[in-house]
Amino acid sequence: MSERVNRQILLVQKPTGKLGAEHFAMSEAAIAEPKDGEALLRVRYISLDAANRAWMHGATYRAAVEPNTVMAGGGIAEVVASKAPGLAPGDIVFGDTGWQDYVTVPAKHLVKMPKLDPMTHLLSVYGIAGLTAYFGLLDVGKPKAGETVVVSAAAGSVGSIVGQVAGIMGCRVVGIAGGAEKCHWLTSELGFDAAVDYKDGAMFKALRAAAPDGIDVYFDNVGGDILEACLAQMNNRGRIACCGAISQYDGVPSAHGPRGVPGLIVVKRLVMQGFIVMDFMDRRDEALRDLQAWVAAGKLRVQEDVIDGLENTPRALIGLLAGENRGKRMIRL
Numbered sequence: 001m002s003e004r005v006n007r008q009i010l011l012v013q014k015p016t017g018k019l020g021a022e023h024f025a026m027s028e029a030a031i032a033e034p035k036d037g038e039a040l041l042r043v044r045y046i047s048l049d050a051a052n053r054a055w056m057h058g059a060t061y062r063a064a065v066e067p068n069t070v071m072a073g074g075g076i077a078e079v080v081a082s083k084a085p086g087l088a089p090g091d092i093v094f095g096d097t098g099w100q101d102y103v104t105v106p107a108k109h110l111v112k113m114p115k116l117d118p119m120t121h122l123l124s125v126y127g128i129a130g131l132t133a134y135f136g137l138l139d140v141g142k143p144k145a146g147e148t149v150v151v152s153a154a155a156g157s158v159g160s161i162v163g164q165v166a167g168i169m170g171c172r173v174v175g176i177a178g179g180a181e182k183c184h185w186l187t188s189e190l191g192f193d194a195a196v197d198y199k200d201g202a203m204f205k206a207l208r209a210a211a212p213d214g215i216d217v218y219f220d221n222v223g224g225d226i227l228e229a230c231l232a233q234m235n236n237r238g239r240i241a242c243c244g245a246i247s248q249y250d251g252v253p254s255a256h257g258p259r260g261v262p263g264l265i266v267v268k269r270l271v272m273q274g275f276i277v278m279d280f281m282d283r284r285d286e287a288l289r290d291l292q293a294w295v296a297a298g299k300l301r302v303q304e305d306v307i308d309g310l311e312n313t314p315r316a317l318i319g320l321l322a323g324e325n326r327g328k329r330m331i332r333l
């Protein structure tokens, strides 16, 4: 195995402000042979997630990413060699592969995946993004037909699925996204009823016009000012599914949180609930059945943004944080 070289991207410095290419460096290492209970993997696709940036701030639902270690990240990989029961060469798995060509990991940290064409769907609609959208919307947001659902980062990997699933549930769907072009794409291609450009300067008013009957479910991917605007327009007994806070990840978080907490939550009897997709993994098959049926019926469009080359991973993450992506962004190795 040692004749092959493992290219790795290290986080060499934790950013104190905005993430830049200077925080990463390419390195090379030997490929470790698997020990008992481990598998050696060839990484095929690396998932780019807003959370990659959040992990640099400190420990969350996982340990923080530390300087001079391989940058962490989920990936789809092929088993090359295995000393673990239940895993054989050629098997496809999902795990925290990190940003590298090869990785040797304990099999207990891997999830065996079906062989699917295209394989990329294992990271998008049938991966963390699809499951997050599914459980966050349906279990936490609990939308009912005829209600108004608003989702932020609506053109991103999670948001684009949330909006479409809310439409399938018979809701009025409003997406919040950056730029007129993305907003047009949400309504013309993904079937959203309306879209609000939060970079336009008059977001509060535009949201009022897009959701004239108020908001029943807000799926929050961003936190900050957008959460504040939505809070103020929630209907009584509305639900806010707190999925993430991307507006706070890259740079110095704002000095104060959204106004209206807890006042508006009390007065409007709102339920505001955070969730982590991993909590729902015992019900993964149920979600996959629905997602697959919707994709097959042409009701759920899968939007992917695939970039080639390990060396482009830092740039691809920096671009995702700046809103370059539509749908699920990933790196093909």
Ligand SMILES: NC(=O)c1ccc[n+]([C@@H]2O[C@H](COP(=O)([O-])OP(=O)(O)OC[C@H]3O[C@@H](n4cnc5c(N)ncnc54)[C@H](OP(=O)(O)O)[C@@H]3O)[C@@H](O)[C@H]2O)c1
Pocket: 048, 049, 050, 051, 128, 129, 132, 153, 154, 155, 156, 157, 158, 159, 176, 177, 178, 179, 182, 198, 221, 222, 226, 242, 243, 244, 245, 246, 247, 248, 275, 276, 277, 278, 320, 321, 322, 323, 324, 325, 326, 327, 328, 329
């Ligand atoms: N709770 C869970 O288990 C779980 C699991 C997966 C993901 N998440 C969360 O889901 C959210 C979406 O993550 P993702 O990885 O799927 O990313 P993504 O939505 O594919 O991409 C991020 C998008 O966020 C938007 N954005 C960036 N900065 C923003 C800002 N300051 N204000 C508003 N929008 C901004 C950008 O689009 P624009 O052009 O519209 O700005 C960008 O395209 C994140 O908060 C992530 O942490 C949570």
